[in-house]
Amino acid sequence: MGQLDTRRAVGCELCVQDGGTLVLRGNKLRVIRAADADHPAFYRVIWNDHVAEWTDLPPEDRSWIMRAVAKVELTLREHLKPTKVNLASLGNVVPHLHWHVIARFDWDARWPAPVWAPVQREVTNAEQRLLVPLAELDQLVAKAVDSLAP
Amino acid sequence: MGQLDTRRAVGCELCVQDGGTLVLRGNKLRVIRAADADHPAFYRVIWNDHVAEWTDLPPEDRSWIMRAVAKVELTLREHLKPTKVNLASLGNVVPHLHWHVIARFDWDARWPAPVWAPVQREVTNAEQRLLVPLAELDQLVAKAVDSLAP
Numbered sequence: 001m002g003q004l005d006t007r008r009a010v011g012c013e014l015c016v017q018d019g020g021t022l023v024l025r026g027n028k029l030r031v032i033r034a035a036d037a038d039h040p041a042f043y044r045v046i047w048n049d050h051v052a053e054w055t056d057l058p059p060e061d062r063s064w065i066m067r068a069v070a071k072v073e074l075t076l077r078e079h080l081k082p083t084k085v086n087l088a089s090l091g092n093v094v095p096h097l098h099w100h101v102i103a104r105f106d107w108d109a110r111w112p113a114p115v116w117a118p119v120q121r122e123v124t125n126a127e128q129r130l131l132v133p134l135a136e137l138d139q140l141v142a143k144a145v146d147s148l149a150p
Numbered sequence: 151m152g153q154l155d156t157r158r159a160v161g162c163e164l165c166v167q168d169g170g171t172l173v174l175r176g177n178k179l180r181v182i183r184a185a186d187a188d189h190p191a192f193y194r195v196i197w198n199d200h201v202a203e204w205t206d207l208p209p210e211d212r213s214w215i216m217r218a219v220a221k222v223e224l225t226l227r228e229h230l231k232p233t234k235v236n237l238a239s240l241g242n243v244v245p246h247l248h249w250h251v252i253a254r255f256d257w258d259a260r261w262p263a264p265v266w267a268p269v270q271r272e273v274t275n276a277e278q279r280l281l282v283p284l285a286e287l288d289q290l291v292a293k294a295v296d297s298l299a300p
Contacts, residue, residue, distance in 0.1 A: 054220070055227065063213060084242050085205075086242070088239070088264075090264055093262050095234060114264065116263065116264040116266050
């Protein structure tokens with residue numbers, strides 16, 4: 001993952017792979033977009049070093065990753081006008097700190113349940129229903145998060 | 151909810167009810183414990199005023215609620231030694247800003263899936279398996295979050 005990633009854990013997939021479509025790589029964190037046809041505007045802010053819990057980070061780094069999460073959330077809100085944004089740091093399966101930032105819509109396949117709940121309806125054109133193409137959205141997200149760089 | 155709650159939304163249950171067992175009430179936010187037999191160490195940090203999205207708050211208040219979330223997480227980690235802590239701000243059903251802070255265990259009813267996924271196994275004694283009784287845990291959480299008060 002580059003010379004800036006100083007801490008890795010053996011067997012952790014987020015220590016050796018981007019974890020999705022790379023949107024932006026910074027010194028401390030990266031942003032990827034997950035491949036989820038039901039929830040196409042699904043981003044993750046991933047800490048580059050291997051830590052399991054958000055509070056494993058010192059307070060200044062906790063704030064830093066949350067500022068990136070806020071930038072992603074604000075970009076999704078501005079350009080997609082979602083019904084709601086969902087934020088989560090779970091990591092039960094891959095205990096490497098990552099924040100999910102997901103634009104949710106009242107027409108999406110699991111609304112109003114969380115994206116981890118069973119499907120409630122079939123939606124075959126979710127990506128096409130977004131107000132902005134994903135490639136353009138990726139660029140908007142990258143620009144927003146990049147503006148944080150010191 | 152008291153005179154300090156200056157903004158309420160009609161029909162919002164978190165504007166008129168605590169939303170669970172009240173653990174601590176501060177000027178800006180409160181902490182409650184949810185009643186979830188499968189996941190007994192399930193806390194929520196709820197913003198007192200009615201806002202839907204985390205980024206509806208100005209940056210200093212975003213930081214303030216996250217500092218409270220961190221205090222809850224650190225308390226659960228120290229006293230329960232959970233397998234993982236799950237954090238989430240969803241609000242699809244009740245769009246009034248609240249952060250879920252949930253201690254997860256590799257023996258719990260939905261592990262390793264999120265708490266919103268279907269049950270994977272029956273666990274009848276989850277509360278009894280915690281290292282600390284819930285009433286004591288509530289006090290520890292309250293003390294930790296109260297230490298933030300200016």
